[in-house]
Amino acid sequence: MRWWGRCLGTAVRHAALEQARKRLALVLVLFFVPLWLTLAYQVLPSDPVRFFLRAADQRVALGANTVSQLSGGLHSLALIVGFMMFLAASRSAEFDHRMVLAGYPRICLLLARSTVLLLTAALTASYATAWVCFFYRPERLDVMAAAFMVGALTYGGVGILLAALLRSELAGMFAVIMLSFIDLTLQNPVANPSADSPLLKWLPAYGAMQSSVSAVDLTHTPWRHLLLGLCWSAGLTAAGLAAFTARTSRRTITQRLLGGRATRPRARQIALRLLHPVRTYVYRQAGIHDTTVITGYEICRRLMHRSGPVEAALTKLLPGRLRPLFWAMYGYGRHIDDLSDTQHLDRQERVERVSRFSELLEADLRAGHSEDPLRAAFVHAVWTWDLPSDGVTALNAVYRQDAKGQSAITTWDDWYTYWRTLTFPFGVRRLMALLTTPGLAFTPDDAQALRVWTDALNLIDVLRDLREDAAEGFVKLPAAVLDEHDVSPEALAHGRADGRYADMVHAMTAKARQWLAQAATAGAQHPPMAAALQTVIDLHLLELDRIDRKPHALLQRRSRANPVRFHLTLARGRLRTARAWHRHTQTTATTPATIHLPHPAEGHHDTARTTPPLPPVPHPSGVQPPQLPAHLVPRHVALIMDGNGRWATHRGQPRTAGHKAGQLAVRDVIYGALEIGLPHLSLYSLSSENWARPAAEIQAILRLVRDGLVMETEEVWRRDVQLRWSGLPEGLPPDLVHALRETEHLTRHRTGLTVNMCINYGGHSEITQAARELARQVAAGTIQPDDITPRHLAAHLHHPDLPDVDLLIRTGGEQRTSNFLPWQSTYAELVFLDTLWPDTDRTHLWQAIDTYTRRDRRFGTTPSPPTNPDEQALTG
Structure with a gap:
């Protein structure tokens, strides 16, 4: 019994010290309570307000300022005590859970929490009552103090209960504010003429409000209403402590709810649903x-x-x-x-x-x-x-x-290599694709901005963990920075600031601010993510402000921004982001999925219908295509255009020059396809994996593609050429997507050569998208899994009407297919050329087709007898 008493004393002492450390709450008690009581009494008029007081069972008349002062006093106590108990129960849950696992009596923790609640309510109620006496002398001072204490106890129980349901401190504060505001505003006859409605007796602070008002002029004790308030406070406190018990031992409470026969995974799942419904919804979503x-x-x-x-x-x-x-x-x-x-x-x-x-x-x-x-x-x-x-x-x-x-990190180059390996190992581009929805897109500039943001994030994290990393023997700043400011890792490990330590910290925060300013430009075409990123940047800036003000504090503990400003900034950012998503959802809900193309303006004509197509431009050497029977010409040729970068590098030029030269090769090959009578030509212009290349190179490629789509200037579209586009719009600039769709639309009637331009294309992604569509049909019950055939999957590819690839050509000397049309190329003949793409022209296409005509395509059957003994199969 003595040991149990010591445990209880220790628990009460720790709980009381925990409340005493809440400096903000103490400031609110000392200054907010008298400020509210003074303003309510002095600002509002003293005109009498008549209302029916059920605690006295009669109509009474009190000054408007007096009634509002009592309501405001109860409201201030509800806010302060409720939020204090919410913070105490929320922050100590993990510690109390460990105490219970260590054998500490749970009843001691519960009694300690209850004792601190009683103590806090009594002290704050006495303080508020003393301030009321500063303005007038109530008839029943004891009743008023009891009423204030009952109101404080009631919302203290609310705070403990909310701590088990909410994890965010901002959410807890908001919930306490709104509950107390609605409760006490409805009971104030100055604000609500129907404050004597019998429905209001079900509100938590009803008994406290009735008792406090009756204590002003009446001499009797409203036992019934005080008891009602005590029942509310006892019930809410008991519910809060029960939830607090559940938070300190979820496994125990789950086993009690489910019984001994419940399996552990099932218990975990039900516990999550019972205790964390919001995260359960996230998992279901x-x-x-x-x-x-x-x-x-x-x-x-x-x-x-x-x-x-x-x-x-x-x-x-x-x-x-x-x-x-x-x-x-x-x-x-x-x-x-x-x-x-x-x-x-x-x-x-x-x-x-x-x-x-x-x-x-x-x-x-x-x-x-x-x-x-x-x-x-x-x-x-x-x-x-x-x-x-x-x-x-x-x-x-x-x-x-x-x-x-x-x-070891010696220079900034080492720092970039180290941290960029650790940050987002799956690639920024993939994350951007996951965050892209119809109507919202990212650009290559956004990818670079997000990489710069990750650099700033990592630098701030290094500053947070400066002493901890130094104690572990690895300061994750460039050694050149430490040397420049004469700062030794050994001093940092012992919490000492030598050399020009403060200058070093300020230089790092300035660098982080510069990176954050660069990152703030991201999301021009994606308003929700722009709002989210700006919020994160604002939170980083709050951290940097704190570090700049107290650089030496980093050597004592991890730096934290001001919690009030931090959570207010986060709340505003969440609201902005939610509004941006809501606006986007409304826009996409009212906009048809198809892209509306502009009608040709006056004077603009559809070249496919009004002007006969021009013949292909002849080859400069005058060479003519080989004369092949129509049945030997492949129906579909796919081209992997490799070697642009190497072509430019060999000539001492930037890689972008190689892509520009490659565009001339594209034009000549298209002319050659027209001359030989090829029906379909697929060009691998930009793969979904190419986004990992430098942003400048990607921009150059996209610019060349966009320029090549202009009907008025690109001479290819004056020929009998129809454009098809394979690929995903996610990540592409919206103007490029629009240009592709428009050129597809304007060339839809052409019947000569179909050019399938593969931009932002990946074979795995195409097949995955088709599989997802089939999975949706299976889930909807429109098709049975056993009925699915390859034709079903092929029907959901980008262009199901395109024939399978007969001939796949790759230039540049490499011998792989690089995720290009894997489904369509299962039986394609392969030809690999050593020629770099910018050096390729139509003659190389004709030679590859000639090689194709000499192949014996068996499609899994036995070889056919040769028609000519001298004929040999050529390999590319």
Whole structure:
């Protein structure tokens, strides 16, 4: 019993100290309560207000300022005590959970929470009552103090209950404000002439409000209404403590709800639904139902919140369906970083743990599933969102180097290499594609801006962890920066600032600000993501302001921005982002899916209908195509135009010059296709993998493509050529998408050569898109899985009416197909040319077609007898 008493005393002492540390709450109590009471009494008129007071069962007349002062006093106590208890219960849940697991009596924690609530309510109620006496002397001072205390207890219970339902401090504060505002405004006869309505007796603060008003002029004690207020406070406090108990031991409460026969995964799933309905909705929206995977995502989410406040806020600005993806990425990176930095293990053990985790993860990625929850979530994210996993191997190698203590950052180039390997190993371009929806697009400039933002994010994270990294022996700033400012890592490890430490911190924050300014230009064609990114940048700037004001604080603890400004900025940003998504949704809901092309203006004519097509421009040498029987000419030739960059490099020119020369080759090959009578020609202009190239090169390619689509200036469109476009619009500039659609529309009647221009095309993406459409039809019940044939899938490709590829040609000396038309090229004949694309012309196309005519295409059957003994199959 004595031990139990000591436990209770310790719990009460810690809970009281926790409340005493809330400086903002103490300031509000000391200044906000008297300010509210004074303004309500002095500003409002003293004209009498007549209303029916049910606590006295009679009509009374009190000054408007007196009634509003009592209502305002109760409101201020409700706000302050409610939010104080919300913060206390919310922030201590994890600590209390560990105490219970360590054997600490749960009843001690509950009694401590109740005791602190009683203490807080009593002190604040006494303080408010004393200020009321400053203006007038109530008839029943004890009743007024009791009424104020009952109101404070009621909303203290509300705060504890909300702590179990809400995780955001801003959300808790908003909920307490709105509940108390509605409650006490409706009961104020100055604001509500119907304040004597019998329906109001069901409001939580009804008993407290009736008792406080009766204490002004009446001498009797309103026991019934005080008891009603106590019942509300006791009920809400009990519900809050029960929820608090659930938060400190979710497994225990789940087993009690389900009984001993419930399986653990099922228990976890029901616990999540009971205790976190918002995140359950997020998982349903993302189509995640496996309990092991959900457990892994929850682990990753907590690890991401540990990374920093901005990282935790980032996911709140994203669509709900993508939040688990970011949880998995950040959680995986944080987990393997922790493995490489575990200080209680020696270096060899850290290397072995990182290597073992990396090997298991790579095996799970190949298998598509995992038994470990964290790895299961990561594998699920990679498979579900079709993430390229190539960067995982490089990322794991960097963390192995960290574990060995062999990582070194000497210059800024080393810094960029180190951090860009660790940040978004799946590529910024893939993330941009996931965030693209019809009507919203990213540009190559946006990709560069997002990379610059990740640099700023990483630099701020380095500043946050400056002392911690130094203690681990690896300061993640360039050594040149430390040397320039005479700062030694040993001093940082011991929390000392030597040399020009403050100048170094200010130089780094200035660099981060410069990067953030560059990143703020992203999202010109994507308003929701522009709003989200601007919010994240504003949050970063708050952090940088705090670091600039107190650079030496980094050597004591991780820097945090002012929490009030931080959460207000986040709330405004979430509102802006939600409005941007809402406007986009309304626009796309009212806009047809097809793109409306402009009607030809007066004087503009459709060359396909009004002007006979011109013949192809002859080859400069006058060479003519070979005379081939029509049945030997392939129906569909696909061209991989490789070698532009190498062509320019060999001549000492920029790569963009090679692409410009390659455009001339495209024109000549199209003329050659017209001359030989080729029906279909597919050109691999820009693959979905090419976005990893430098932004300047991508811009040059897109500019050349856009210029080549202008009907008035591009001479190809004066011939009998029809354009088709294969590829995805996501990521392409809207004006280029419009130009492609318009040229398709204007050339739709041409019957000579069909040029299938593959821009932002990937074979895997095309097949995946077709499979998704079939999956939707199966889910809708319009087709059975066993009825699906290859024809069903082919019907959902970009252009199902295009014939399969008969001949695939690649220039530049490489011998691979590079994800180009894989479904259509299953039986294509392959010809590989050593000639770089800008040096290619129509004669190379004719030679390849001639080679094709000499091939024996068997399509899986036995060889046909040769018609000519001297005829030999040529290989390209």
